[in-house]
Amino acid sequence: MLATCKGFLAVIIIYANDTEEDEQNPSDDTKEENLPAAEVQEQATDAKHNETDSSDAMIPPSENRQGDEETAEAKSQPGAAVETDGESHSGNVEDGDVTEADESVSEVTGGVVTAPDEIVVDVLTEESNEEILTVDTAEVETIEDAPAEAIVTDSEEETIEDTEVPLTFGVIDEVYNFVDKFEDSESSDTEKTSASTQDSSGGVEKAALFEHPPAEGYTRIQYEATLPEVESNENLILHFSIGLRDGVDFELPHTKPDGVQFAIEISDERRFEGVSEACRWDEYxxxxxxxxxxxxxxxxxxxxxxxxxxEYDWALWGNPRVLKLTRTSLLVEKNEDEPKLRRGLAVGLLEGETPELSVTEFDLEISTLASEVSDELSQQMEAKAGASIAELALYAEQPKLEIVAAGPTDALRTAREDFDLQCTVRNNGLVPIEPIHEATLSINRIKLRRGRTTQPLKRLNPGEETTYSWSIRSFSRESIARASVVLRCQMPTGELRQAVDQNVSLLPAIPRISNQAASDLRTYDQNGHVITENRHLRTLFVRGSSGFEYCLLFAARNGRYRQVAVCNAISEIRYNDVSGTPQHIKITPTVYRLAGNNVGESIVLLSSEERGEDGVLWSYEARFSLSDESKRLKVEYSLTADQERELIAFNGPMLYAGDGAFGERKTAALFPGLEFLEGDEPSSSSRDVAPPNNNRLVPHPYKITIPLMAVEHKKTLVVWRGMRWKLGMANTTCYQQLLLPRIGSTIKRTTSWVCFFPPFLIGLKRII
Structure with a gap:
């Protein structure tokens, strides 16, 4: 059975009248043919391609520890050559090689906690006039029958012994967050349970589970969690608070609540019971x-x-999390004798015949010396528990860095052109990155045009992201550029390291063709590349080793063509094979024909046959039509399969407005019904709609009032207009006429270009 799918796309490129400024500054965006200067530049680029770049030294993180007065001088080693599809592209040193130190890396060194010669901590009394450290903590409760003295003691790590209370240190790793995983839970009554990132008890906000009890029995929220193994210096705990939500009316006798009983069961074993009768957090x-x-x-x-x-049984579980507590030394800044703390847990062992634990969470505005933190927290915990603290352990939260995105900044990367690689890092932790962490981001295995391979990560607050980029030296021919981005960060338990490999496809170089605007309609072949143009616009189809890889769109201005958009792929299809596995094929037409019709249009026909991994043969044809005075390029394309398959998406030319030209510096952009962007405003901005409703990357088709998208830069406008689809089965006479924008189409902003996908059918499943 044969199946066909046809579409129609019109791309309009409008140019404005010449201005005085344009006449004085003619465009030179398109490379001239046979220009001596251009040839000299190309030869110079190729000649320098394999030279060693002194900027390729990779700077390893500092290994200084407490007491080191100077940083050891590093020695550089030559980079190893990396062969890339037959081309030598000198790479940087491999990970672990010693190279020249980067002066921009912070001079602050990390170290382990050592016992100072003497630390005197004054116990503040009511008569003291000294300013008391303010610590934002919750109420502290004593834990009965807790067999967890090891959470505070049994540590072989170094401690601060000369404080009023023996003090040990450790770090916190989050294992399971019950608020974040609420959708994975099961509830006995969904109408009485919910999760919120912000709920309040006693005026203190926390992420919380809400669980209203019934008149009889229990309301239950059930989770399944896999717990990791632990070492001898580690413990797993479930840390949480309980309380009643703010707003409870305690004044009216007939509505006055009598409290809520809370309980936790671990695999049907009751491990906690407690009662809350007030709007305040009690911590356990x-x-x-x-x-x-x-x-x-x-x-x-x-x-x-x-x-x-x-009545008013508004029960809250405050920020319930499974945490792994690791007793270890903390990093110490240079010229300090003890670590500084910002946020974490204090666990105290109370004096008495039966060992009991008291716990409180602290969150400070600035990093504070451990001795000052322990003194204040000990007094608060002793006042609450009514007993002295025998030992105290301070577990510090740590920043958690993650590479969330890495790749090129341009939609189209070609040979003989430098390009940029960028990497975005996010801090998923609860405390910021400090200089003591010596965090760096490095790129290896590829040669840079300029700049250093290693860049230090400066202060990064919780939840924030930062993006770094590198300028990559051009390749002389189409190939695969391979690079590795490495994130390093010093932590108390050792160096955190994450590496991401990147394989960047470099397409054939843009051919050197005169950018002089044509005076009439012309369609011709030049060295295997196909060009169709008139006095208003030009479309260039570039042929590579596999076929026609991409095309460029130009608008004429002041008698010269100016690049305004690119299509980095002629077409793509996505479908499910017979087993339901998604398949993807990039269509690279191999055959072309030049033709005309009786209405004066010049036509470029591109066609190919592509066989999928599952054996199905796809036949593709695209028709690009241009008339003498037209300011639009009309596109029609068809797809035929020799077997029945479930088609997920049939994408025509993907249009990237501004790529390789004006980039993100647009004047305005329009997507009717969804967005009107001005200047450098990105798509899905929060200027008009607050998060999360501002996210318009995948809009519902009903929100699109007119199937049109446009990007304007100064006096040039790139417009996509609506299309018609014909879908049908062979041997049938039933056809559908649809106006369907592609679900997910929008104007996106990236580092250097505005990406805008022509609407094609996606998400519509049909057996064809």
Whole structure:
């Protein structure tokens, strides 16, 4: 059975009248043919291509520790040559090689905590006039029957012994966040349970689970969590707070609540019970170390406290998380004798016949010396528990860096042209990156045009992202450019390292063709490349080793062509094979024909046959039509399969307005019904709509009032207009006429270009 799918696309390129400024500054965007200067530049580029670049030295993170007065001088080693599809492209040194040190890396060095000669901590009394450190903590509660002295003691790591309370240190790793994973849970009553990133009890906001109890029995929220193995210096705990949501009316006798009973069950074993009768957070922990390495069922239960009174039983579980506490030394800044803390947990061992634990969370505005933090927290915990603190452990939150995106900044990368690679790093932790962490981002295995291979990451607050880029030296011919981006960060438990490999396809170089605007309609072949043009616009189809790889669009201005958009692929299809596995084929036409019709249009026909990995043969043909005075390029394309397949997407030329030309410096952009952008305003900005509703990357078709998209730069306008689709089965007479914008189409902003995808059918599943 044969199947066909046809579409129609019109791309309009409008130019304005010449201005005085344009006449004085003619465009030179398109390379001239036979220009001596251009040839000399090309030869110079190729001659320098294999030279060693002194900027390719990679700077390793500093390995200084406390007490080091100077940074050891590093030695550089020559980079290894990397063969890329027959081309030698000198790479940087491999990971681990010692290279020249980067002066921009912070001079602050990290180290381990050592016991100072003497630290005197004054115990503040009520009569003291000294300013007391303010610590934002929740209420502290004593944990009964907690077999967790090891959370505070049994540490072989170095401590600060000369404080009022023996002090040890550690770090926190989040294992499971119950608020974030709420959608994975099961609830006994979905109308009485919910999760929120911000809920308030006692005026203090936390991420929380809301769980209203019934008049009889329990409301239950059930999770399944897999816990990691732990070492001898590690513990797993479930840390949480309980309280009633703000707004409870305690004044009216007939509505006065009698509290809520909270309980936690781990694999049907009751591990915690508590009651809250006030709008305030009470803080607890449950030791889960005996469940390490297993998958457990975690149940959060609430009860109306046995009396059947559910008035204002607004029960909250504050920020419940499974944490791994690792007792270890912390990094110490140069010229300091002890670490500084910003945010974390304080776990105290109370004096008494039965060992009991007290816990409180701290969150400081600035990093503070550990001795000052421990002094203030000890007093608060002792006042709450009514007992002295025998030992105290401070577990510090750590920044969590992650490479979230890496790749080229341009939609089209070609030989003989430099290009940029960029990498975006996000801090997923709860504390910022400090100079002491010596965080760096490096690029290896590829030669740079300019700049250093290693860049230091400066201060990065929780939840923030930062993007770094490198200018890559051009390749002399089409090939695959391979690079590796490496993130390093010094942590108390060792160096954090993440590497991302990038393979960038470099298409054939843009041919050297005169940019003088034609005086009439012409369609011709030049050295295998196909050009159709008139006095208003030009379309250039570039042939590579595999066929026609991409095309460029130009608008005429002041008698010369100026590039305004690119299509980095002629067409693409996505479909499911017989097993339902998604398949992707990039269509690279291999055959072309030049033709005309009786209405004076010049036509370029591109065709090819592509066989998928599942054996299906796809036949493709595209028709590009241009008339003498037309300011638009009409496109029609068809697709035929020799077997029945589920078609997911049939994408025609993907248009990237501004790529390789004006980039993101647009004057305005329009997507009717969704966006009107001005200047450098990015798509999905929050100027008119607040998050998360500002995200318009995948709009519903009903929101699109007119199937049109446009990008304007100064006096040039690139417009896509609506299309008609014909879908049908062989041997049938039933056809559908559809005006369907592509679901997900929008104008996107990246580092250097505005990306805008012509609307094609995607997300519409049909057996053809």
């Amino acid at each position: 922990l449950v030791d889960l170390s005996d469940f390490a390495g297993s998958t457990v069922q975690v149940g959060f239960l609430t009860n109306c406290n046995g009396a059947g009174n559910t």
